[in-house]
Amino acid sequence: MNDIIIKLQNIGKTYQTGKISFEALRNINLEIKRGEYVAILGPSGSGKSTLMQIIGCLSTPTTGNYTLAGKEVGGLSSDELAKVRNLYIGFVFQKFNLMPHLTVVDNVALPLVYRGVNDNERTLLAKEILAQLGLSNHFEHRSNELSGGQQQRVAIARALVTNPEVILADEPTGNLDSKSGAEVVNLFNQLNAQGKIVVTITHDTDLAKHAKRVVEIHDGKISN
């Protein structure tokens, strides 16, 4: 079995606004194997967010090939991409991106809705993950009733509930105090130890140094 889960070959991404085109990524080659913990490090404007979108199947590259778990992602329709995201990727965002009108349990169960899991099973799985992350007391709370650290743990629970191959975290500690940030870092270490691929995208060298491998990106190119 092939251990390379994420394989980017000569990836380029150009944004076109009217007559002005902007080359966000150039000639990116990157392979990430099962069980790796990778930090993609770069200042703002370096193209790291674009790279995250491509790895996360939120957008498609202009040039090059992207293979995720042995499957070419390039020619897929938006609905097929949605299914790929649901199967393989767990997103963790800087701003948590929880649904304000849903309870904690319903937020965590949301990806399972799109997978077609029935109501009872969804709730059961969501509660199980939340309990593992120490959020048993907050099942019925809304996200605005939680602290930033708690919200991010709910978001991580949501990313884990589908048991994805890859955890893709975009500045996961950016909106957290140092203590909560440390908890999140700790959590990522545990997840990686359990065999999950963790990819963090950050401009923060302190966060990046927790990863086993650091990929630096400047002006749309990998520099190391």
Place this chain on the structure above:
Amino acid sequence: MLAVGEGLRLNFATTMANAGSNLLTIAPGVASKNYLGHSANMQLKFTKRDIKTITALPNITSAAPQYGFDTKLQYYDRYTYSNFQAVAPEYAAIHRIQVGANQRFISAVDFKERKLVVVIGSKTAEKLFAPEENPVGNIAYIENRPFVIIGVMQKKAQTWSTGGMPDAYLNFIPSSTYELLNNPQKIDTIAVTYEDLKLLPQTQNIIQKIIALNHGFDPNDISILSFSDIAKNQEKTNKFFVGMQIFLGIIGGLTLLIAGVGIANVMYASVAQATQQIGIQMALGATKKHIVSHYILESLVATAIGGIIGMIMTLIFVFLLRLIPMKGEFFAVIGKPEPVLSFLVLTIVIVVLGITGFIAGLFPALKAAKVDPAEALVYE
């Protein structure tokens, strides 16, 4: 809107039924062309023989001669000029005429014995008698002959009658009496009752031919007779009211359209506001179908809530409208229009509301499904 239309239509159907259904009135006409010695423009005159022949035809239950005349009706020093119809006893049943308690319409005995009796219309009664007086049993004079008043017609809402005016203005005497007194040379009209409406065209055709034969007219000359058929009139009026209901429905529909545009606008705003959330949902694996069905459902729920509120308001409105006292000549004739929330109206409204909600939600939902998750997630 639809409820008001339905009310008017149903009301009209009952007032039309009051004019008597399964009734065919036949009036004589004029020959339109020369035929076997008859010249064109020759006037047809009904005879007793025509009545007998028509009565013997299939699908005919009765045929009776009718005469109409205008004259003075006098009661002591009070009098009124009025229209009289000389009719058979069956006229009451055909036209659903009702007289007061302990009164009668022209009876079989009255008819057979050619009695000098008169049934007066409610309007005639108002003119000759004070409200506290009972007209029945009194003697009134028609052309200096004494007639006993045997009944006063009760008021009813009616829109159409043989005399061209509502029955309340008419007075009735037995046609046998009229024949005795006046020895008329021609019968004005023949009132025919029939069994089956479906067979009516054939029946009319046979009557046409047989009368023509009786008088030596051309059997194919349709201008020698004119038929007025209440059922057909009723159908026309009913069509008119269906038309009016459609018109009211269109107004209602336009209102709904505007409401639909309103809902669509709100939904567009809601989609725009939720762009980031849509992006998150998509990142978590929501397909276009999930997003579209979510927003259509939201729109349907909004429409349903609006619809329920509207329905409750309609019920209140219908209730209040029924409380308004509607009196006077006009309403006496057409009947009091009461809005009716029928099952059909409700079904139409629910279906139309559903479609409105669906369409109002569809376009914003399609817009929502077009959200690019990558852009939406950086959207502030």
